[in-house]
Amino acid sequence: MSLVEKHERFIRSLHLRGPMLASETLERLPRATFYDLVRRKYLAIIPTVLGKAVVVGPRGRVEILSMTRFYRPRATAVADAVLLRRAIRIAEREGWRFQGRNPRGRIAFMRRNGERLMLIASLRAYSTRSLRSTLKRMGWYSRSKQGEAEWVRVYHPYPKRFDRMEREGGVEVRPVSEILPPDAGAED
Incomplete structure (x- = not known):
C-alpha cells in the first residue's frame, strides 16, 4: 500500500470536515509522513491568524477527490x-x-x-x-x-x-x- 493510499481517509476527512491546524495534524500523522504529503502536494499549509492550517493540496484534490485543480483558499476562510x-x-x-x-x-x-x-x-x-x-x-x-x-x-x-x-x-x-x-x- 502506497503512502497516499494509506492516508487517503485522512485527506478525505480534511475535505469533508474541514482543515485543521498543523499541530493537530502532527498528532495524527508522523512528522516525516506529514511533510512528505505536503512536499508531494497532497496537503497544503495555509498561514492563518490561528496558526498554520492544513488543507487538501492540488494533487490531493485531483487524484483523491477527483476535483478540479487547486486554488489557494483565503486565510480568513480557512x-x-x-x-x-x-x-x-x-x-x-x-x-x-x-x-x-x-x-x-x-x-x-x-x-x-x-x-x-x-x-x-x-x-x-x-x-x-x-x-x-x-x-x-x-x-x-x-x-x-x-x-x-x-x-x-x-x-x-x-x-x-x-x-x-x-x-x-x-x-x-x-x-x-x-x-x-x-x-x-x-x-x-
Missing part, C-alpha cells in the same frame, strides 16, 4: 473552517452525528435522535443582519414557522449581539473562545 471543525468535535461529544457541510463549507449540519443542528463558527464576526440573511437564504425562518427548523448554534466573538435572536428561539450563541485553539496564532 481559519473559520478550522473553528467549524472544532465546533463539530464538540457537538459530536454531545451526541450529535456529523452529516456534512454546506457547499461553501461555512455551516455544518448535525443530527441526533431526529433533531437537526446547524453549526456556524466565525472569527470575522457575523453581524445579526448577515446571520439573519444566511438563515433566510437557507429557508430556516419558514421551517421555524412550521415547527420543522433545526437548531442553530453560532460561535461568535461577541455573543451578546445576538441576545434578541436567542430570545426569539431556536438560536444558541456561544463565545468563539470555547473553540479557539489553546495556542492560537503560535507558530509550529
Whole structure:
C-alpha cells in the first residue's frame, strides 16, 4: 500500500470536515509522513491568524477527490473552517452525528435522535443582519414557522449581539473562545 493510499481517509476527512491546524495534524500523522504529503502536494499549509492550517493540496484534490485543480483558499476562510471543525468535535461529544457541510463549507449540519443542528463558527464576526440573511437564504425562518427548523448554534466573538435572536428561539450563541485553539496564532 502506497503512502497516499494509506492516508487517503485522512485527506478525505480534511475535505469533508474541514482543515485543521498543523499541530493537530502532527498528532495524527508522523512528522516525516506529514511533510512528505505536503512536499508531494497532497496537503497544503495555509498561514492563518490561528496558526498554520492544513488543507487538501492540488494533487490531493485531483487524484483523491477527483476535483478540479487547486486554488489557494483565503486565510480568513480557512481559519473559520478550522473553528467549524472544532465546533463539530464538540457537538459530536454531545451526541450529535456529523452529516456534512454546506457547499461553501461555512455551516455544518448535525443530527441526533431526529433533531437537526446547524453549526456556524466565525472569527470575522457575523453581524445579526448577515446571520439573519444566511438563515433566510437557507429557508430556516419558514421551517421555524412550521415547527420543522433545526437548531442553530453560532460561535461568535461577541455573543451578546445576538441576545434578541436567542430570545426569539431556536438560536444558541456561544463565545468563539470555547473553540479557539489553546495556542492560537503560535507558530509550529
